[in-house]
Amino acid sequence: xxxxxxxxxxxxxxxxxxxxxxxxxxxxxxxxxxxxxxxxxxxxxxxxxxxxxxxxxxxxxxxxxxxxxxxxxxxxxxxxxxxxxxxxxxxxxxxxxxxxxxxxxxxxxxxxxxxxxxxxxxxxxxxxxxxxxxxxxxxxxxxxxxxxxxxxxxxxxxxxxxxxxxxxxxxxxxxxxxxxxxxxxxxxxxxxxxxxxxxxxxxxxxxxxxxxxxxxxxxxxxxxxxxxxxxxxxxxxxxxxxxxxxxxxxxxxxxxxxxxxxxxxxxxxxxxxxxxxxxxxxxxxxxxxxxxxxxxxxxxxxxxxxxxxxxxxxxxxxxxxxxxxxxxxxxxxxxxxxxxxxxxxxxxxxxxxxxxxxxxxxxxxxxxxxxxxxxxxxxxxxxxxxxxxxxxxxxxxxxxxxxxxxxxxxxxxxx
Amino acid sequence: xxxxxxxxxxxxxxxxxxxxxxxxxxxxxxxxxxxxxxxxxxxxxxxxxxxxxxxxxxxxxxxxxxxxxxxxxxxxxxxxxxxxxxxxxxxxxxxxxxxxxxxxxxxxxxxxxxxxxxxxxxxxxxxxxxxxxxxxxxxxxxxxxxxxxxxxxxxxxxxxxxxxxxxxxxxxxxxxxxxxxxxxxxxxxxxxxxxxxxxxxxxxxxxxxxxxxxxxxxxxxxxxxxxxxxxxxxxxxxxxxxxxxxxxxxxxxxxxxxxxxxxxxxxxxxxxxxxxxxxxxxxxxxxxxxxxxxxxxxxxxxxxxxxxxxxxxxxxxxxxxxxxxxxxxxxxxxxxxxxxxxxxxxxxxxxxxxxxxxxxxxxxxxxxxxxxxxxxxxxxxxxxxxxxxxxxxxxxxxxxxxxxxxxxxxxxxxx
Numbered sequence: 001x002x003x004x005x006x007x008x009x010x011x012x013x014x015x016x017x018x019x020x021x022x023x024x025x026x027x028x029x030x031x032x033x034x035x036x037x038x039x040x041x042x043x044x045x046x047x048x049x050x051x052x053x054x055x056x057x058x059x060x061x062x063x064x065x066x067x068x069x070x071x072x073x074x075x076x077x078x079x080x081x082x083x084x085x086x087x088x089x090x091x092x093x094x095x096x097x098x099x100x101x102x103x104x105x106x107x108x109x110x111x112x113x114x115x116x117x118x119x120x121x122x123x124x125x126x127x128x129x130x131x132x133x134x135x136x137x138x139x140x141x142x143x144x145x146x147x148x149x150x151x152x153x154x155x156x157x158x159x160x161x162x163x164x165x166x167x168x169x170x171x172x173x174x175x176x177x178x179x180x181x182x183x184x185x186x187x188x189x190x191x192x193x194x195x196x197x198x199x200x201x202x203x204x205x206x207x208x209x210x211x212x213x214x215x216x217x218x219x220x221x222x223x224x225x226x227x228x229x230x231x232x233x234x235x236x237x238x239x240x241x242x243x244x245x246x247x248x249x250x251x252x253x254x255x256x257x258x259x260x261x262x263x264x265x266x267x268x269x270x271x272x273x274x275x276x277x278x279x280x281x282x283x284x285x286x287x288x289x290x291x292x293x294x295x296x297x298x299x300x301x302x303x304x305x306x307x308x309x310x311x312x313x314x315x316x317x318x319x320x321x322x323x324x325x326x327x328x329x330x331x332x333x334x335x336x337x338x339x340x341x342x343x344x345x346x347x348x349x350x351x352x353x354x355x356x357x358x359x360x361x362x363x364x365x366x367x368x369x370x371x372x373x374x375x376x377x378x379x380x381x382x383x384x385x386x387x388x389x390x391x392x393x394x395x396x397x398x399x400x401x402x403x404x405x406x407x408x409x410x411x412x413x414x415x
Numbered sequence: 416x417x418x419x420x421x422x423x424x425x426x427x428x429x430x431x432x433x434x435x436x437x438x439x440x441x442x443x444x445x446x447x448x449x450x451x452x453x454x455x456x457x458x459x460x461x462x463x464x465x466x467x468x469x470x471x472x473x474x475x476x477x478x479x480x481x482x483x484x485x486x487x488x489x490x491x492x493x494x495x496x497x498x499x500x501x502x503x504x505x506x507x508x509x510x511x512x513x514x515x516x517x518x519x520x521x522x523x524x525x526x527x528x529x530x531x532x533x534x535x536x537x538x539x540x541x542x543x544x545x546x547x548x549x550x551x552x553x554x555x556x557x558x559x560x561x562x563x564x565x566x567x568x569x570x571x572x573x574x575x576x577x578x579x580x581x582x583x584x585x586x587x588x589x590x591x592x593x594x595x596x597x598x599x600x601x602x603x604x605x606x607x608x609x610x611x612x613x614x615x616x617x618x619x620x621x622x623x624x625x626x627x628x629x630x631x632x633x634x635x636x637x638x639x640x641x642x643x644x645x646x647x648x649x650x651x652x653x654x655x656x657x658x659x660x661x662x663x664x665x666x667x668x669x670x671x672x673x674x675x676x677x678x679x680x681x682x683x684x685x686x687x688x689x690x691x692x693x694x695x696x697x698x699x700x701x702x703x704x705x706x707x708x709x710x711x712x713x714x715x716x717x718x719x720x721x722x723x724x725x726x727x728x729x730x731x732x733x734x735x736x737x738x739x740x741x742x743x744x745x746x747x748x749x750x751x752x753x754x755x756x757x758x759x760x761x762x763x764x765x766x767x768x769x770x771x772x773x774x775x776x777x778x779x780x781x782x783x784x785x786x787x788x789x790x791x792x793x794x795x796x797x798x799x800x801x802x803x804x805x806x807x808x809x810x811x812x813x814x815x816x817x818x819x820x821x822x823x824x825x826x827x828x829x830x
Contacts, residue, residue, distance in 0.1 A: 011628055013451040014595060015442025016637070020433055022456075027430025036428040037463070039456040041437075044626075048452070055470075071606045072627045073616065107604060114606050153629065155810060180429060189522060191486045191529050201488065211459075212487045213426055214568065222431070278721070284707025285700025288721040292699025295775060295808070303727035306693070306703040306719035308712065312761055316718055346727055360710060393710070395570060 001173055003029055004038040004060040006052055008067035008077055009152060012041040021066050021157055028161055033175035033226070034062070044068055049080045057145050062169065064161075067152030069135035071114040081149060082122060085140055089120040092127050092136065099134045128164040132156045137164055177230045181237050182213075183221045183244070184261060185251040186406045190214045193221070197247050200240075208240060216399045218406070220256060221248075253409055261405045262290045268412040269300035269350075274379075276408075277346035278304035279317055279338040279353040281329075282372075286401050287352065302346035307338070313355075317341045330355050330365035332384040335375035339384075343377045351377035352408055358396040372400045376411055416588055418444055419453040419475040421467055423482035423492055424567060427456040436481050436572055443576055448590035448641070449477070459483055464495045472560050477584065479576075482567030484550035486529040496564060497537060500555055504535040507542050507551065514549045543579040547571045552579055592645045596652050597628075598636040598659070599676060600666040601821040605629045608636070612662050615655075623655060631814045633821070635671060636663075668824055676820045677705045683827040684715035684765075689794075691823075692761035693719035694732055694753040694768040696744075697787075701816050702767065717761035722753070728770075732756045745770050745780035747799040750790035754799070758792045766792035767823055773811040787815045791826055 005025050011017040022039045029036055037060055042048045049068075056063045068077030082088065096119035103111045118134035121127050128137035135151040137160040148165055150157045169175075185193065190212045194201070201210055207227070213220040223240060227233040245252060254264045269276060278288045288304030291297055307313045310329045314321050319337045327333040335355045343351030356372035357365055365371075369391050375384040385407060389399040420440050426432040437454045444451060452475055457463045464483075471478045483492030497503065511534035518526045533549035536542050543552035550566040552575040563580055565572045584590075600608065605627045609616070616625055622642070628635040638655060642648040660667060669679045684691060693703045703719030706712055722728045725744045729736050734752045742748040750770045758766030771787035772780055784806050790799040800822060804811040 010624075010626055010639070011637070012438070013441055013454065014445050014593075014639070015438045015440070015451075016595075016597070017628070018433060018435055018438045019454075023427070023430045023433045025430070026428055030429050036430075037458070038467075039428065039434075041454040043452070052453075070627065070629070072609045074624070074626045109604065109607055112606050112610055114609065155807065178429075180431075182431070189524065191527050192524055194487045194529065195527055209425075209489070211425055211489045212485065213432070214485070222426070224425070224429070280700075282707070283704075284712075285695075285703035285719055285721065288700035289698075289704055292697070292721065292723055293812075297699075298724055301723055303723060303731055304700055304719075304721035305731075306700065306707065306721070308707055308716055308718060312718035315762070316720075316760055345731055347730070392570065397708075 001034055001061050001175060002037045003034050003062040003064065004040070004056060005036060006056075006063060006065045007039075007041045007152065008044060008049060008065065009041070010044050013043055021152060021154055024154070024158060025064055025066075025161060028166060030178050030180070032166055032170060033178050034169065035178065035226075044074055044076055046076060046080045046083075049077065050084055053081075053084050053147065056147070057143050060145060063145060063147045064150065064165070065147060066150045066157055069149065069151045071118055071134065077149060078120075078122075081138075081140070081147075085122060085124055085142060087122040087124045090123045092119050092121045094129060095119040095121065095127065095136045098129050098131065102134065128160055130156050130160055132159050139165075139168065176226050176228050177233060178226050179224070179230075179233050179237055181223045181241060182256040183223075183241070183248075184218060184253045184256055185221065185248055186218045186253050188219065188251045190219050193219055193248065193251070197244060200244055200247060204240060205236070208236065216395065216402055218402060253406060261402075261409060262294055265405060265409050265412060266291070266294045266296070266300055268409065270296070272412070274350060275300050275302045275348040276350040276352060277302040277342045277348040279342035279351065280304065280306050281308055281313070281338075281355040282358040283354045283397055283401055283404070284308060286397065287354070287404055290401070290405075302348040305342055305345065313338065317345065328365045328367060330357055330367040330371055330373060332373055332375070332386060335373035335384045336377070336382045339375035339377035340382050349379050350408075351375075352404060354400055354404060356396065356400060358393045358400075359391055360393060370396050372396065372403075374400065374404050374407060376408060378411060416449055416476050416590055417452045418449050418477040418479065419455070419471060420451060421471075421478060421480045422454075422456045422567065423459060423464060423480065424456070425458050428458055436567060436569055439569070439573060440479055440481075440576060443581060445593050445595070447581055447585060448593050449584065450593065450641075459489055459491055461491060461495045461498075464492065465499055468496075468499050468562065471562070472558050475560060478560060478562045479565065479580070480562060481565045481572055484564065484566045486533055486549065492564060493535075493537075496553075496555070496562075500537060500539055500557060502537040502539045505538045507534050507536045509544060510534040510536065510542060510551045513544050513546065517549065543575055545571055545575055547574050554580075554583065591641050591643050592648060593641050594639070594645075594648050594652055596638045596656060597671040598638075598656070598663075599633060599668045599671050600636065600663055601633045601668050603634065603666045605634050608634055608663065608666070612659060615659055615662060619655065620651075623651065631810065631817050633817060668821060675705075676817075676824060677709055680820060680824050680827060681706070681709045681711070681715060683824065685711070687827070689765060690715050690717045690763040691765040691767060692717040692757045692763040694757035694766065695719060695721050696723055696728070696753075696770040697773040698769045698812055698816055698819075699723060701812065702769070702819055705816070705820075717763040720757055720760070728753065732760065743780045743782060745772055745782040745786055745788060747788055747790070747801060750788035750799045751792070751797045754790035754792035755797050764794050765823075766790075767819060769815055769819060771811065771815060773808045773815075774806055775808060785811055787811065787818075789815065789819050789822055791823060793826060
């Protein structure tokens with residue numbers, strides 16, 4: 001069984017919108033053992049849609065098509081699929097009732113004819129109600145391939161995939177298990193890692209594949225396999241991981257399950273009954289935001305200060321002016337003081353702070369662009385690290401956030 | 416002239432990585448008048464790569480392929496393209512010198528054989544040096560189609576596209592101008608907008624297309640056209656925009672050029688010589704971060720506090736405990752106090768604050784999940800708004816951030 005995803009919409013092809021819908025669908029399908037062959041984005045054009053749908057017939061068992069089902073004139077998917085399936089539209093009264101209900105309860109605006117027309121569906125389609133919007137999900141078959149059409153609005157699409165499409169697929173088909181295990185490493189490049197683990201990699205069985213995913217100072221190593229016996233494939237992957245870990249013990253920081261390094265940090269903080277607060281200069285709130293995004297953040301996150309200006313470091317965070325004048329605002333002394341002061345301000349066990357010159361201009365410090373200091377105050381001590389992350393503002397910021405999490409997790413794992 | 420983009424890498428097909436490379440390339444190509452026909456993501460598999468490259472021959476003039484050029488065993492693009500072009504590898508000494516230079520200056524680790532092998536290139540390729548990494552860009556032709564192979568690491572790919580590939584395309588081909596103008600509206604659904612602008616939309620000339628892009632409380636209206644005479648197409652679009660604006664004056668907030676509503680806000684603040692500070696509860700630093708990300712933020716952004724816990728609202732921001740006990744922490748009274756207190760704390764002209772129950776649990780307030788208050792303190796007054804943004808934590812947060820920017824911009828535009 002193989003699947004593919006097609007997104008319809010000019011906004012992706014002109015670079016206005018990032019295609020996150022496909023990422024979501026691919027991830028959910030992997031969880032139920034359905035591999036994605038191909039993801040395509042095409043224009044709101046009848047000929048392109050028809051060409052692409054035809055190309056799926058000998059290529060995939062299930063095709064998920066999103067987008068182009070809205071009520072406005074630029075949405076042409078529904079009329080195009082009538083041609084592909086040689087079908088006609090009929091009113092689905094459940095869909096109509098659902099639209100009337102949504103308009104009355106949430107939209108609270110007049111129900112227009114274009115909204116009512118959303119209840120017209122192809123007569124051959126199995127229809128899935130969309131409880132969050134007006135365009136239903138449509139399941140149709142041609143030859144041996146199933147085509148599922150879904151609205152492109154992310155939260156409508158997600159709810160249809162989870163609540164309707166996946167249950168239907170699981171009912172209709174028997175699927176294998178797909179297992180990925182991703183190991184997070186920090187501090188070494190991919191070719192050096194490959195050199196260290198060469199013998200292990202060469203001895204991997206054919207049914208287990210390895211991928212290297214380098215990004216901003218970290219490399220993820222992903223092991224993937226597939227099989228009908230879940231316990232057996234879990235054991236097979238674990239057997240390889242157990243052989244791998246001793247080889248990479250200096251750079252290993254954890255696993256990426258569905259979750260990130262922030263989640264690993266939150267697990268450690270919660271386990272130790274510890275709290276943290278954050279003082280951010282050029283990282284602008286990114287570190288706080290990543291931590292607050294974790295469910296249950298209130299148990300370990302006490303607060304954050306975004307003190308981008310020197311003035312706010314002095315007035316709000318109460319960093320000593322003398323320290324700034326003596327060492328400059330981008331210095332180990334200042335970042336350590338920021339870490340300690342935020343810890344005091346929010347009465348937390350740990351304080352994490354960043355200061356740096358992310359560019360494009362040097363700001364209130366003469367330090368070279370790309371210079372970053374990260375400070376960590378623990379219940380016992382305070383220390384800091386200096387880095388240079390290059391001259392792209394966005395990269396400097398993102399590398400500093402990643403590095404902050406890496407250093408913090410390493411510290412927490414010492415306990 | 417049409418182009419297409421192919422990304423190679425299992426990480427996209429299993430949903431581990433979002434394909435932002437294609438978005439970048441599509442946007443840059445649009446700027447030079449090159450339309451993207453199709454974007455495909457395929458696996459690191461020889462047969463899939465060959466099938467897809469073959470499918471491009473009668474479909475596109477230029478094909479950009481990213482990914483699979485790294486030094487590790489999971490990268491198979493280079494060996495596969497040798498088959499497709501019936502070619503062999505030769506050493507490119509400029510590439511080798513570049514690799515040696517990068518390793519000496521930045522990597523500072525031993526140069527391994529796999530790194531040296533990155534200087535092996537197909538003999539028929541026009542080679543572009545990659546000054547940021549070891550895999551060069553490769554430009555090859557088959558029949559009438561040009562294939563360009565680039566590394567998948569975003570900052571290496573971006574630099575090659577901007578500094579090498581686009582100049583080469585502009586030198587080789589004469590391209591039309593593509594123009595998009597995107598209008599930002601807030602506060603009305605797409606079908607109601609379509610109703611209001613129906614006559615205008617029906618009278619649009621065929622060479623101008625209109626798209627509706629709804630998302631989280633806002634709808635973007637995008638006008639697109641193409642032509643050889645830039646001034647003429649600019650005039651044509653402006654003529655239509657001038658007719659459209661009076662129809663949507665209550666919901667129009669500005670244009671999306673390359674930039675966002677945050678940029679419009681920063682423009683207004685800078686123009687008025689005003690400053691702002693932010694107090695965020697459940698939005699966790701997202702608002703501060705969006706503002707700090709704008710170049711020149713230091714001129715208008717004074718600072719932010721992430722006071723997620725009730726304790727930090729009292730101790731750090733100095734919101735009155737009595738107010739919280741009387742009205743609850745999720746209330747107009749508290750959000751207005753937060754806006755005023757952050758303005759005082761950072762000595763700014765404006766203060767913006769959020770508080771709410773984003774779920775999944777109710778936290779320190781009995782208000783319904785999804786309830787959000789947004790407060791704005793101006794130099795003259797303070798006011799607030801109440802919303803319910805539903806029961807998905809992520810959506811509630813993102814809608815609140817969007818709505819905060821919308822309300823703030825409206826306030827700033829009054830001046």
